[in-house]
Amino acid sequence: MLKQLFPIKHVAGYISSLVLSAVALVILLDMPFASKMAILVVTAVLQASVQLVLFMHAGESEDKKSVYINIAYALFVGLVTIFGTLFIFVWGWYS
Numbered sequence: 001m002l003k004q005l006f007p008i009k010h011v012a013g014y015i016s017s018l019v020l021s022a023v024a025l026v027i028l029l030d031m032p033f034a035s036k037m038a039i040l041v042v043t044a045v046l047q048a049s050v051q052l053v054l055f056m057h058a059g060e061s062e063d064k065k066s067v068y069i070n071i072a073y074a075l076f077v078g079l080v081t082i083f084g085t086l087f088i089f090v091w092g093w094y095s
Helices: 008-028 033-055 064-090
Strands: none
């Protein structure tokens, strides 16, 4: 009975999130810029995967295709917003 009530997936997700955040702090060490960025990108992707699977329950619904389409759309909108802002404000493409 207790095994059914204890949220083992949530605890594992929380612990793995803490570990990934601690690993991301390695960038404070003196190392090359490329190594720092590689560590940040890898930990960010792993962190996003943990959040999606364990906390947002991606993949648990019957219609798995729509979940991943929504995630792809959200990434597209985010990237368009980021690069659109850079295009206008940083790179000076406005008149």
